Amino acid sequence: MTTILAVTVGRSDFGIYTPVFNAIQKSTRLELKVAISGMHMAPEYGYTAQEVLDSGLNVVALEDVLVSGQDSASVSKSIGHTTLAFASIFAREMPDLIMVLGDRFEMFGAATAAVPFQIPLVHLHGGEVTEGAMDEAFRHAITKMSHLHFTSTEGHSKRVVQLGEEPWRVHTVGAPALDHLRDFVPMTDEEFAKRFGFELPAEFLLCTFHPVTTELGTELEQVQNLLDALFEAGMPCVFTIANADMGGSAINKLLRAEAERNRGLTLTTNLGSKGYFTAMKRCSAMVGNTSSGIIEAASLGVPVLNVGNRQKGRARGANVFDVPTEFESIVDGVRTVLSDEFRGKAQEAPNPYGNGQASKRIVEILEDIDPKSLVPKKFQDLE
Helix, strand or coil: CEEEEEEECCHHHHHHHHHHHHHHHHCCCEEEEEEECHHHHCHHHCCCHHHHHHCCCCEEEECCCCCCCCCHHHHHHHHHHHHHHHHHHHHHHCCCEEEEECCCHHHHHHHHHHHHHCCCEEEECCCCCCCCCCHHHHHHHHHHHCCEEEECCHHHHHHHHHCCCCHHHEEECCCHHHHHHCCCCCCCHHHHHHHHCCCCCCCCEEEECCCCCCCCCCHHHHHHHHHHHHHHHCCCEEEECCCCCCCHHHHHHHHHHHHHHCCCEEEECCCHHHHHHHHHHHCCEEEECCHHHHHCHHHHCCCEEEECCCCCCCCCCCCEEEECCCHHHHHHHHHHHHCHHHHHHHHHCCCCCCCCCHHHHHHHHHHHCCHHHHCCCCCCCCC
């Protein structure tokens, strides 16, 4: 039996993880443990740790590591606290494998703690590019600390190999989040309203805007331009709050103020995976800079207006239309993605991130791998 300790630090990674966790739990050769930390533990982000606890997973640790504040020093201190916390967790649990996902700074802190233990790291969603976020550095650093890689596209696999990883360690499986959507049944209007306290309009825009951490100091101007353009469009908006990156609190403060003044803007802290995918399926279009617009939306045929540089460099389908953060560009972009022509294009667009079979592939590989064969690593030079 191979024991896997998975690290989850926020709503974004848990939604992606869930199909993988479900598949691991069905295996007779794998045992799953989960450690909760990061943004999950913050009340201002909905204390999403409760969603993980309610899922019935074998949770072995809950660690509150975020330092109050949204400046560079607070993020650096939070990384340090995360590394300290997970050093104790790994020393106590000593799993056969440690599973990490993506590029959050909390995930980087946990991965760093694992290195001295020589416990193999399994990394999901490596090799991707987001030029507008400091997460870019964390993602590639985690790749170099990891021993087994499950990527979402062939291009991302090539990039992981380009970073010096041996090809046999790198597996293109697709994006696990798409596994949710193969047989997805959305919530009814009544279920949604009862669960979240508001009704989805007949037509609306689903919006999220996270800070562009390579452009700090401009986030409020960018969000105000976005809000002005959305109000110009005149369609109701359902906004999910920004994450815990530097600048996120300022964005959320502005969104709360606007939501109090404008009945056409509904702000929600956390919809969970099923609620979020229900809103995604029902919306007229998505607007903002969240990765779910880039990765998952194509599987539901949803038009996406991607605003600004946060997702710059990331592979995307033909359902995505990119604009800068200027008011006029966003206004024109909203018109474009709401047009009959673009909606039809979005409905037909293939998803470059796979077909919803990632979890099955991941578990098959994990069942066959000997964790001891993953350590040590050697650097693979390009020929």
